[in-house]
Amino acid sequence: MSFWFDTNMKKIVTTLQGIKSNTPPIWLMRQAGRYLPEYLATRAKAGSFLDLCYIPELAAEVTMQPLRRFQFDAAILFSDILVIPHALGQTLTFAENHGPQLGEMPLDLSFESSTFHYKLQPVYQAVEAIQHGLKKEEFEETALIGFSGSPWTLACYMVDRKGSKDFSNTRLTALREEEKFQALIDILVKAVSEYCIQQINHGAEIIQLFDSWAGVLPENQFFKWVIRPTEQIVKNIRKIHPHTPIIGFPKGAGLLYFDYVKICQVSGVGLDAQTPLNWVQEHLQPLVPVQGNLDPFILAAGGPNLLKEADNIISKLGEYPFIFNLGHGIDKSTPPEHVLQLVNFIRNRKNG
Numbered sequence: 001m002s003f004w005f006d007t008n009m010k011k012i013v014t015t016l017q018g019i020k021s022n023t024p025p026i027w028l029m030r031q032a033g034r035y036l037p038e039y040l041a042t043r044a045k046a047g048s049f050l051d052l053c054y055i056p057e058l059a060a061e062v063t064m065q066p067l068r069r070f071q072f073d074a075a076i077l078f079s080d081i082l083v084i085p086h087a088l089g090q091t092l093t094f095a096e097n098h099g100p101q102l103g104e105m106p107l108d109l110s111f112e113s114s115t116f117h118y119k120l121q122p123v124y125q126a127v128e129a130i131q132h133g134l135k136k137e138e139f140e141e142t143a144l145i146g147f148s149g150s151p152w153t154l155a156c157y158m159v160d161r162k163g164s165k166d167f168s169n170t171r172l173t174a175l176r177e178e179e180k181f182q183a184l185i186d187i188l189v190k191a192v193s194e195y196c197i198q199q200i201n202h203g204a205e206i207i208q209l210f211d212s213w214a215g216v217l218p219e220n221q222f223f224k225w226v227i228r229p230t231e232q233i234v235k236n237i238r239k240i241h242p243h244t245p246i247i248g249f250p251k252g253a254g255l256l257y258f259d260y261v262k263i264c265q266v267s268g269v270g271l272d273a274q275t276p277l278n279w280v281q282e283h284l285q286p287l288v289p290v291q292g293n294l295d296p297f298i299l300a301a302g303g304p305n306l307l308k309e310a311d312n313i314i315s316k317l318g319e320y321p322f323i324f325n326l327g328h329g330i331d332k333s334t335p336p337e338h339v340l341q342l343v344n345f346i347r348n349r350k351n352g
C-alpha cells in the first residue's frame with residue numbers, strides 16, 4: 001500500500017526526501033552533449049557552445065533531447081559552471097577541442113548583484129523555457145535540476161584560467177595569499193547562493209552543486225575551501241527555499257565525503273566512480289540519499305560488463321533511497337544505444 005504517496009511528487013524528489021521507490025530514478029551527468037547527433041546539430045546552429053548556453057530556446061531544446069530518447073527521471077538545465085566567472089566580468093571562450101579559457105581575473109572583482117543577475121538572465125529564461133517544454137511534451141514526472149559550480153571549483157578555473165591536472169596555481173595562491181583567496185571564495189559564496197535561488201525562483205526543482213576539483217585538497221583545506229563554503233550556500237538557499245533538495249557532488253572527496261555530508265547538510269550526495277560501495281553503504285547511506293556512481297567508460301564500452309556493473313551498484317546501494325547516475329559526466333564516445341540499454345535494465349530490475 002502506498003496511499004501516502006503524493007502523486008504530484010516526482011520520483012527523484014521523493015528519493016531525495018528519503019523515500020525509496022521500486023526502481024531507482026535515473027539521470028546522467030552531461031546527459032545533453034556530444035554523444036548525441038541531435039546535440040551536435042543544435043550546437044552547430046547556435047554557432048558556439050557559449051551561444052548555445054545563452055540562447056534560451058536552444059538551451060531548452062538540447063535539455064529536452066535526451067529526455068525524448070531515454071525518459072530520464074530528471075532534466076538538467078543546459079548551461080555551464082563557468083557562466084558565473086563570466087557574469088563576474090572574466091572573459092570566457094571555449095575553443096574547439098581545447099576546453100575553457102578564461103581571461104585575467106578583473107582586479108576589481110566584486111559582487112554586484114544586479115549586474116550579475118542581468119548577465120545571467122538568459123540562463124533564468126532557459127529554466128523557464130525548459131519548464132514550458134516539459135509541460136508541452138508531457139514529461140509530467142520529470143524534475144528539473146538547476147546547478148552551479150561550487151566556490152572551490154569555480155576558483156580553480158578563475159585562477160588557473162584553464163583546465164589543469166592539479167590546479168597548482170590555484171593551490172599555491174590559496175596558500176600564499178590566503179586572505180585574497182578567502183575574499184574570492186566569499187564573493188563566490190554570495191554569487192552561487194543567489195544564482196541557485198534565482199534558478200529555483202524560475203522553476204528549478206532540485207539544485208546540484210558541482211565541486212569537481214574537491215579531490216585535490218588535503219583535509220584542512222578541504223574543510224576551508226569545500227565544506228565551509230558549501231555549508232554556507234546550503235544555509236543561504238534554505239533560508240529562501242527550505243524544501244528544494246540540494247545534491248552536493250564533491251568529486252574525489254574519498255573519506256571526506258562523510259564530513260561533507262554531515263556538516264553541509266546536503267539533501268543528497270553524488271558519488272564519483274572511485275568511492276567503494278561497501279563504505280558508502282556503511283557510512284553515508286545511513287545519513288543521506290546517494291547518487292552515482294557508474295564509471296562513464298563502463299557505459300561507453302558497453303557489453304555484458306555494463307549490466308553486470310550496473311547490477312552490482314543497485315544491489316549494493318538499492319537498499320536505501322538511491323539515484324542511479326554516473327560517477328562523472330558521460331563520455332562523448334558513448335553510443336546512445338548503451339544508454340538506452342542501461343535505462344531499460346534499471347527500469348526493469350527490482351530494486352534492493
Ligand code: CP3
Nearest residue numbers: 029030031032033049076077078079080081099210212329
Ligand atoms: O549535465 C548536463 O547535461 C548539463 C550541462 C553541463 C555542462 N557542463 C555542459 C557542457 C554541466 C552540468 C556542466 C558542468 C561543468 N562544466 C563542470 C562540472 C562537472 C564536471 O564535468 O566536472 C565543469 C568542470 C565544467 C567546465 C567545462 N565545460 C569544461 C572543463 C569543458 C570542456 C571539457 C569538455 O567536456 O569538452 C566544458 C564544456 C562543456 N560543458 C560541454 C558541455 C556539453 C562540451 C562542449 C561542447 O559541446 O563542445
